[in-house]
Amino acid sequence: MVGFSFSASPTAPDVCPTTLAVLARVRDNIARNTAGGEDLQFVFVSVDPNRDTASKLGQYVEYFDTAFLGVTGGQRADR
DSSP, rough: EEEEEEEEEEEEETTTHHHHHHHHHHHHHHHSSSGGGGEEEEEEEEOOOTTOOOHHHHHHHHHTTTEEEEEEOOOOOTO
């Protein structure tokens, strides 16, 4: 399996939707034209864990591609 990750927040009105739409087209193109391309995994990593719950992220990324994963975590220790 090959994976790509993208870090941002769904509340960013310009960057996130545009980038996720482009990544959805990239994933679709690779999956259709590359042997084993269906094993490609894209992961959206939230940088705002206080607002972005796992449920919200799941709904958000599925709008762009049902194969995308949305993940979030707690506060970073180095902040």
